[in-house]
Amino acid sequence: MCVIETTPRIETRRLTLRAPQMDDAGRLAELCNDFDISRMTSRMPWPYARGDAEDFIARCAIADRRTEVNFMIEHDDAGVVGGLGFDRNADGAIEVGYWIGKPYQGRGLASEALVGAMDWAARSWKKRVVTAGHHSDNPASGRVLCRAGFLYTGRIELRDSLARGETVPCRMMVWLP
Numbered sequence: 001m002c003v004i005e006t007t008p009r010i011e012t013r014r015l016t017l018r019a020p021q022m023d024d025a026g027r028l029a030e031l032c033n034d035f036d037i038s039r040m041t042s043r044m045p046w047p048y049a050r051g052d053a054e055d056f057i058a059r060c061a062i063a064d065r066r067t068e069v070n071f072m073i074e075h076d077d078a079g080v081v082g083g084l085g086f087d088r089n090a091d092g093a094i095e096v097g098y099w100i101g102k103p104y105q106g107r108g109l110a111s112e113a114l115v116g117a118m119d120w121a122a123r124s125w126k127k128r129v130v131t132a133g134h135h136s137d138n139p140a141s142g143r144v145l146c147r148a149g150f151l152y153t154g155r156i157e158l159r160d161s162l163a164r165g166e167t168v169p170c171r172m173m174v175w176l177p
């Protein structure tokens, strides 16, 4: 049976992944209003205003937790440093995405968060297959996914990038526990 936690919380060595709350909006807008982040995602707008953060947090609160769960990535010392979320994609598969604010990149935080999140997805959320894709001009995300055990499928999908206003080739990957 699938166990659905209402407010999943994931602890890793330096991080806590927990549900977004409305008082995260300011911090979210501050870190996400960065084209280098939004251009690597499908749906993050750019510019990214506080209202975009509030809309996102409100949507998270009413999401169907069988197929969509979003986390703020909170660092023990620095507070919120990023976000990570699972959602159902156009093919009906569960797909993971994440970002880390620029001042905090290059410290292994995305890898640590993703490893913790995939462990939770398998053990508590009872998912057996999770997909991901990174833009072909984003090798850093490919490294993060490989470190968390994702494998390349060989498939390249053309995905819309809201921030770029164009479609971008996306290298698809899959994770099996």
Ligand SMILES: CC(C)(COP(=O)(O)OP(=O)(O)OC[C@H]1O[C@@H](n2cnc3c(N)ncnc32)[C@H](O)[C@@H]1OP(=O)(O)O)[C@@H](O)C(=O)NCCC(=O)NCCS
Binding pocket: 036, 037, 038, 040, 041, 097, 098, 099, 100, 101, 104, 105, 106, 107, 108, 109, 110, 111, 112, 133, 134, 135, 138, 139, 140, 141, 143, 144
């Ligand atoms: C991709 C992103 C999440 C990485 O976050 P991070 O906390 O810096 O990631 P980590 O430090 O855990 O790991 C980054 C890895 O990429 C590698 N890397 C960084 N820049 C790279 C580059 N230009 N080419 C190849 N590898 C690169 C690092 O060496 C590291 O790998 P290693 O640990 O094997 O040495 C962050 O850059 C980001 O938020 N980017 C914008 C949003 C985004 O891309 N989201 C993912 C969408 S699929």
